[in-house]
Amino acid sequence: xxxxxxxxxxxxxxxxxxxxxxxxxxxxxxxxxxxxxxxxxxxxxxxxxxxxxxxxxxxxxxxxxxxxxxxxxxxxxxxxxxxxxxxxxxxxxxxxxxxxxxxxxxxxxxxxxxxxxxxxxxxxxxxxxxxxxxxxxxxxxxxxxxxxxxxxxxxxxxxxxxxxxxxxxxxxxxxxxxxxxxxxxxxxxxxxxxxxxxxxxxxxxxxxxxxxxxxxxxxxxxxxxxxxxxxxxxxxxxxxxxxxxxxxxxxxxxxxxxxxxxxxxxxxxxxxxxxxxxxxxxxxxxxxxxxxxxxxxxxxxxxxxxxxxxxxxxxxxxxxxxx
Numbered sequence: 001x002x003x004x005x006x007x008x009x010x011x012x013x014x015x016x017x018x019x020x021x022x023x024x025x026x027x028x029x030x031x032x033x034x035x036x037x038x039x040x041x042x043x044x045x046x047x048x049x050x051x052x053x054x055x056x057x058x059x060x061x062x063x064x065x066x067x068x069x070x071x072x073x074x075x076x077x078x079x080x081x082x083x084x085x086x087x088x089x090x091x092x093x094x095x096x097x098x099x100x101x102x103x104x105x106x107x108x109x110x111x112x113x114x115x116x117x118x119x120x121x122x123x124x125x126x127x128x129x130x131x132x133x134x135x136x137x138x139x140x141x142x143x144x145x146x147x148x149x150x151x152x153x154x155x156x157x158x159x160x161x162x163x164x165x166x167x168x169x170x171x172x173x174x175x176x177x178x179x180x181x182x183x184x185x186x187x188x189x190x191x192x193x194x195x196x197x198x199x200x201x202x203x204x205x206x207x208x209x210x211x212x213x214x215x216x217x218x219x220x221x222x223x224x225x226x227x228x229x230x231x232x233x234x235x236x237x238x239x240x241x242x243x244x245x246x247x248x249x250x251x252x253x254x255x256x257x258x259x260x261x262x263x264x265x266x267x268x269x270x271x272x273x274x275x276x277x278x279x280x281x282x283x284x285x286x287x288x289x290x291x292x293x294x295x296x297x298x299x300x301x302x303x304x305x306x307x308x309x310x311x312x313x314x315x316x317x318x319x320x321x322x323x
Contacts, residue, residue, distance in 0.1 A: 092181025098143025
């Protein structure tokens with residue numbers, strides 16, 4: 001009997017660990033708890049002041065300083081996985097908060113206070129983030145994923161309305177203070193182009209990019225959506241007939257970047273969506289595909305010089321047609 005119970009518990013644990021990678025299970029546990037504003041004999045610095053401490057290599061923070069900001073990201077719909085974005089009037093900040101379902105603990109608009117001592121500022125492919133010291137030389141920061149560490153570094157405050165998104169144009173796209181911030185790109189148009197990597201069953205891959213959307217008109221693609229594309233048109237012939245079975249066997253959810261044109265800029269905007277997002281398979285609005293001007297709101301990041309926007313969801317608050 002004892003052996004049967006152990007087996008059942010093991011099976012349940014396996015289901016839970018797998019479920020974390022699925023796009024749908026994101027229950028709402030109600031209001032986040034609110035504590036009094038974090039106060040210690042520590043210096044409070046702005047986000048801009050904190051980011052200025054980074055000089056091109058990992059910055060291990062030894063000073064007793066606190067940075068505060070409002071939560072502007074949500075992982076409720078499968079985006080911003082294990083990441084939290086906050087902002088104040090000086091800029092935005094990415095926090096490598098290594099847990100899922102953060103939206104239940106940190107509500108949109110909620111002020112949080114981060115005790116930075118013993119944490120590390122580091123960059124990955126040009127994107128600066130605050131995390132834990134990394135033991136891996138390939139990464140400048142690691143995730144803050146131990147509950148005890150989270151509890152001793154991150155404190156919750158009052159919930160207020162979200163700040164208005166900062167308008168981003170060709171003139172201020174390169175302003176690093178806005179990376180990690182909730183922003184709006186007004187009047188952009190669909191560029192009919194994607195970037196996505198499709199994987200086969202043998203470790204190979206096919207890159208889809210450059211001046212075509214390869215028939216991908218959804219925000220991203222779940223594993224099932226990938227299979228559908230392979231079976232119907234093989235991504236406009238990018239996958240040879242002889243390799244179809246390998247790609248079908250290796251079909252997995254993929255991150256997809258849909259490109260948009262920013263007025264006056266030669267640099268495109270990538271709207272990057274996880275293949276595990278709840279709206280991954282949702283078609284982009286027909287008007288968007290037809291070239292209508294839209295205002296797009298999300299979290300601005302940068303990857304090797306490429307501007308990327310992550311939507312919290314695909315509602316009208318995120319994608320609004322300009323009439």
